[in-house]
Amino acid sequence: MIFGVGSEVPGGIADVLGRTPGGTGVPSVSEAREEVEERPNDPEALRSLATALQAEGEIEEAIGTLERLVAIAPQDEPALRELATLYLSRAATLRQQAIRAQQDAMLLVPDEQFLPPADTDLGRALRSERPIADAVQTEAQQEFTRLIQELQQAYSQARETYTTLAELAPNDPTIQLQLADAALNSGDTETAIQAFERFLELAPNDPSAPLVQQELDRLRGEGDQPGPGGAGDDADADDGEGDTG
Numbered sequence: 001m002i003f004g005v006g007s008e009v010p011g012g013i014a015d016v017l018g019r020t021p022g023g024t025g026v027p028s029v030s031e032a033r034e035e036v037e038e039r040p041n042d043p044e045a046l047r048s049l050a051t052a053l054q055a056e057g058e059i060e061e062a063i064g065t066l067e068r069l070v071a072i073a074p075q076d077e078p079a080l081r082e083l084a085t086l087y088l089s090r091a092a093t094l095r096q097q098a099i100r101a102q103q104d105a106m107l108l109v110p111d112e113q114f115l116p117p118a119d120t121d122l123g124r125a126l127r128s129e130r131p132i133a134d135a136v137q138t139e140a141q142q143e144f145t146r147l148i149q150e151l152q153q154a155y156s157q158a159r160e161t162y163t164t165l166a167e168l169a170p171n172d173p174t175i176q177l178q179l180a181d182a183a184l185n186s187g188d189t190e191t192a193i194q195a196f197e198r199f200l201e202l203a204p205n206d207p208s209a210p211l212v213q214q215e216l217d218r219l220r221g222e223g224d225q226p227g228p229g230g231a232g233d234d235a236d237a238d239d240g241e242g243d244t245g
Contacts, residue, residue: 026055036065043073050082059086077168084161084178091154091185098147105140155186166195173203177212193219 027035032049039045046069053062066083070076162179169175180195196216200209 027052029053029056029058041072043069043076043079046072047079050079054086059089062086063090074164075168077165080161080165080168084158084165084182087154087158087161088182091151091158094147094151094154098144098151101140101144101147105144152186155182156188158182159186159188159191163191166198170198171202173199173206176202177208189219 027048029049029052032045032052035042035045036049046065050062050065050069053059053065063083063086066079066086069079070083073079159179159182162175162182165175166172166179176195176199180192180199183189183192183195193216196212196219199206199212200216203209206212
């Protein structure tokens with residue numbers, strides 16, 4: 001399984017917005033689209049459209065809208081935060097889809113050891129159908145691979161966005177944790193280590209600091225015990241040399 005690391009995005013779109021769909025202050029999608037058509041490069045118009053799209057559950061279009069917004073206003077921290085959150089939301093969805101696809105691929109064709117004996121009628125019949133079954137399993141595996149690639153891309157996009165946010169707000173420890181998490185999920189251990197280190201510099205007394213330190217030690221490999229040829233063996237060797245003299 002490849003899903004041992006990382007966290008899910010808490011809450012739903014209403015949590016991202018801080019309000020419920022259709023609530024006060026949320027424009028309709030049609031109204032927001034009209035505003036964007038009139039002012040296609042207006043960050044506020046794009047922000048309104050992104051908000052409306054999220055309220056309607058149109059996450060992919062909301063992501064595209066926010067990408068347009070940050071291309072126009074690359075230092076817009078609220079837009080970057082929202083975009084990073086939506087990348088993680090996309091990743092959480094893809095993660096669940098990939099788990100289901102992986103399970104489907106494993107269940108489509110039984111292993112040889114679970115098939116009836118080859119010298120039985122049922123065993124021969126099942127084996128004669130294997131080319132068809134193998135083709136179906138191959139298709140399922142290809143779907144799983146596609147989802148994994150999209151999942152990795154979503155985490156990479158989140159990591160890149162949090163990297164930008166960390167540059168804009170270098171003293172925000174929360175962003176450092178978010179960057180570390182996205183980096184770990186995208187396979188970028190070096191960036192995760194740097195973000196964890198920066199978090200501990202900014203918030204050494206934070207309640208989560210001990211857990212962050214444990215994770216940092218794990219990533220650095222500092223939790224490993226000395227093995228043969230380590231410090232303890234060197235000390236014994238030195239003592240032996242002294243006795244010989």
